[in-house]
Amino acid sequence: MLLELRGIRKRFGGIVALRNGSLTVLPGEVHALVGENGAGKSTLAKIVAGMISPDGGEVIWRGQLVRFERPADAAAQGIAMVHQESLLAPHLSVAENIFLGREPRLPLGWVQRQRLYEAARRLIEEHRFPLQPEWRVERLNPAGRQLVEICRAIQHGSSLLIFDEPTSALSEAETQEVFRIVRRLREQGMGVLYITHRLEELRAIGDRITVLRDGETVYSGLLAEITTDEIIRHMVGREVTTIYRRTPQTPGDELLRVEGLTRKPVLHSISFSLRAGEIVGLAGLVGAGRTELCRALFGVDRVDSGRVWLQGREVRIRHPRDALRLGLALIPEDRQRSGLAVRLPLAWNLTLASLPQVSRLGFLLADRERRLCEEYIQRLRIRAESPRQLAGRLSGGTQQKVVIAKWLLARARVFLFDEPTRGIDVGAKAEVFQLMDELAREGAALLMVSSELPELVQVADRILVMRQGRLTAELPHGASQEEVMRYATVDTQPALRDAATENAEGDGK
């Protein structure tokens, strides 16, 4: 046995990332590690690679109990990680990147360029990588960079290689190239821990599989002995605690209609509509294009093609300013970065999108502004010492309410919520949902991006599912988490066509 993990625990602040992570990796096997967003896959991998230390549990490497304090410790034992995001120096050559920090050196730090390039050439030829040591990394495509990362990882005889979602940025052909190399490494007796959320590609490469759910290993076994549906069931079998009970109502007029929205390579011909009084969920894994869809609709990113109607009128939104004017709101994923001015008072944040309403000829009407702030602070039950309190000092849930209130004041009618409950405690979550429910009742249309399947299933009237930049399904209220997860993870071309025809019929009514 190469690696064994037993009962690994890890928490970040109040959030439990891993409660019982266990798995084993044998030499000469590709071990797949799967799970929902936030199930703890990356945390587990980083613990193996020595990037984080666990709070509890055992890491056993070649039969010995070990404790890695830093990545160098793991590297010294022959464990290497190929990262999700490239950590290469783009201006340096392939060879220089492979040996970055480990250059063959003479005394006084003199780098022996000749030896460096020879060593790189030997390594590349040994594995038959389509690379040249002299190439500059910035000119390589994502797959090429991945190969450089792999070279770097294996250059001094690693025996365990960890891949964290290596193919998420790669094309089909590039993916096949990476697979070919992974298979070769396996033949050479190397152990590979392979994190992915593309279930259909697992079969092409994996030997065994471990499923994580809520930071716990729930399944470990041979890939040949489990069906994809079973894998999905293990992934989503999270306990559903009731967060918010919502009674959907008959939707009203169509407020937003999107047809064929395309922004290559992240969005491909997205079509859907939102009606007044609806909360529509948008599910998908990290990288499926959900945030990109919101940004494109809101005018942050350019689109290649596609048409958008708001309240029955065809519109072109090229800038958030257009969105504001047309009554479209975006509650962004990262509140602190793009939602709030954290160093300004709460009251100023509230009225920021609606200053024309509280000013005349460019001059602010202090009384009107104060009244409006007080009204919304009460109405949304925003807990703050005073309207002058700095927004950054408010709790996460209160901050989210402030962002929502800002758009309410601006009289938005269509709301795009990107992960509205991220980083918010359970009590505040229910309040945010209640607020969203009230918005829907008052005739707004809401799109809610969420990685929390139990929340989506409870709150949304229907759920759109995205996978690799495409809408793969539209599921009614009451759809199970498994169903959603299947469309989010597995290539379902026939189902896609079904969903498309259903859509067309729905529109015809």
Next chain:
Amino acid sequence: MIQRLLPFLTLVTLFVALSIASPYFLTYTNLSSVVRQTAVINIMALGMTLIIIAGGIDLSVGAVLAFSGLLGTMAMEAGWSIPVGVLVGLLCGLFWGLTNGLLITQLKINPFIVTLGTLGIARGVTLIISNGLPVHRIPKEFSFLGEGNLLGVPFVLWVLVFCAALTHVILEHTRMGRYAFAIGSNPEAAYYTGIPVGFHTTAVYAYSGLLCGLAGMIEASRLMTGQPTAGQGYELQVIAAVVIGGGSLRGGEGSVIGTLVGAFIMGLLANGSDLLGISPYLQQAIIGGVIILAVAVDELRKRKLG
């Protein structure tokens, strides 16, 4: 709260200390000369306050001052009336402010770099136009702007009070001011809120440019010369005044009152050093130390709160 008032308390302490230390300090002549000396820096610092609040910086203010002063006096030399000459100066300032703003927002170049560039360009063009020679043939009445008195106080004080009041109103009571705070505090959130970030950023630089044009005319009036080398190094004094007064180079923080206090602290330090016979070389070092001290105190305050 005490720490927020610290610049003001420093100013008062400095004032009292100098009154005791030197018999010449608390005299009409001396105080009005302090006002005249600091007015130019003060007026430019008002514009800089807005820019720094909006998260920017303007290094070109000194060069723009010289450019405006030169062209304004050249207009008078060419026979135009004094008001027209002043107007020419103001328009020159406005032109450079707009140029800075448009380069920063349209080409999306860092303001430090843009204004470092326009600093060089404005100064170079000023020297080319004037051939390096100052303009002297100016109507005598023009000296009123910088040296005259109105109702017993220096006329520049009225100008300064007017500009300060105007800037204060813009900052605290208009949409433009509020947007400046929002853009400086978090440009991404401002953009996501649908604020016309580019327009308001440009407007802020344009307003600051206008004040630099005015400062240029005041400087020319005090010297009774269109001096192509005027205002060298002023940008640092102007930025220092804003920072001592509580402006933050991270944007989103600053006030008109603070900036006035900051500029007067520097003015009193210079004046006090002169009265007490401290070498001008040491003066520079003292002012440098005060800048670092002011920011350090401010940082400590924020760390305690944050």
